[in-house]
Amino acid sequence: MFYRSKWSPLAAVAAALLWAGSAAAGVGIPDPDVSWLFDEGEGDMVGDSIGEVHGTASGDYAWGNGTMIFDGVSAGVKFPDSPLINTTGPFMNRTVVAIFKPTDANNSETKQVVFDEGGRTRGAVIYVFDGHVYAAAWNRAEYQWAGEFPMAPVRNNQWHAAAFVIRDAINAVEDGRFEMWADGEMVASLPGGQLFAHGDDTGVGHTNQNTVFHDDDGTGTNRDYFAGEIDEISVWNVALLPEALMQRATSVDPAGKLALQWGSLKSDR
Numbered sequence: 001m002f003y004r005s006k007w008s009p010l011a012a013v014a015a016a017l018l019w020a021g022s023a024a025a026g027v028g029i030p031d032p033d034v035s036w037l038f039d040e041g042e043g044d045m046v047g048d049s050i051g052e053v054h055g056t057a058s059g060d061y062a063w064g065n066g067t068m069i070f071d072g073v074s075a076g077v078k079f080p081d082s083p084l085i086n087t088t089g090p091f092m093n094r095t096v097v098a099i100f101k102p103t104d105a106n107n108s109e110t111k112q113v114v115f116d117e118g119g120r121t122r123g124a125v126i127y128v129f130d131g132h133v134y135a136a137a138w139n140r141a142e143y144q145w146a147g148e149f150p151m152a153p154v155r156n157n158q159w160h161a162a163a164f165v166i167r168d169a170i171n172a173v174e175d176g177r178f179e180m181w182a183d184g185e186m187v188a189s190l191p192g193g194q195l196f197a198h199g200d201d202t203g204v205g206h207t208n209q210n211t212v213f214h215d216d217d218g219t220g221t222n223r224d225y226f227a228g229e230i231d232e233i234s235v236w237n238v239a240l241l242p243e244a245l246m247q248r249a250t251s252v253d254p255a256g257k258l259a260l261q262w263g264s265l266k267s268d269r
């Protein structure tokens with residue numbers, strides 16, 4: 001039934017403006033360059049919704065409800081080299097957001113890699129260890145950034161968002177160029193620099209060809225297996241605005257999923 005008195009042309013215009021306004025609220029979050037949604041539900045391929053950096057899963061993984069479930073022993077995803085992630089550069093800006101639920105969060109013996117790019121000399125990593133999630137990056141050549149390894153608490157069997165940001169960095173270590181964010185809040189703003197090309201391979205759920213942890217461990221491959229679920233990992237070659245990181249890009253809703261909708265990607269789902 002059509003209520004002309006209530007649905008006036010003016011009201012329609014107002015509704016359209018409201019709609020445009022809510023869309024405009026997402027302007028601060030551009031589409032990622034690479035986005036793994038883990039929504040396949042079958043097979044061994046993890047597709048990139050945007051940049052076509054597709055990965056291959058191996059080990060005892062399973063598919064969940066829009067997630068991939070990692071067994072903490074053998075499940076991992078390997079991604080090929082890509083100019084969007086590691087073979088070009090230097091990367092003066094980068095944001096990586098990972099949405100994950102650990103199921104062995106308090107393990108203090110094994111680092112559990114959620115996301116690994118690069119290797120011992122240059123790279124970044126997000127991992128769970130001893131009740132915390134770490135987000136780290138380093139560039140141990142060219143201008144000698146030893147790296148920063150901030151962390152935030154995580155709870156077992158709960159969904160979390162963790163992110164790192166390299167923001168307007170140069171070929172030198174400067175204050176405030178490396179940030180960690182977790183669950184809607186900035187955890188740390190630390191010295192950092194740009195990431196030069198880092199040819200060692202990218203992994204999810206395990207270390208794929210070397211990484212660096214807070215204790216300098218991390219040499220090798222097919223190790224540091226994550227136990228839990230991953231809902232999404234997205235990579236931007238821009239530094240997301242703090243407002244975007246705080247309000248949306250790293251806020252996990254009570255049901256456990258990311259509250260954000262970035263641009264065309266999620267509106268098309």
Ligand SMILES: [Ca+2]
Pocket residue numbers: 081199200201
């Ligand atoms: Ca490589």
Ligand SMILES: [Ca+2]
Pocket residue numbers: 116117118119200201202203207208209210211
């Ligand atoms: Ca690696």
Ligand SMILES: [Ca+2]
Pocket residue numbers: 037038039066067230231232
């Ligand atoms: Ca997902």
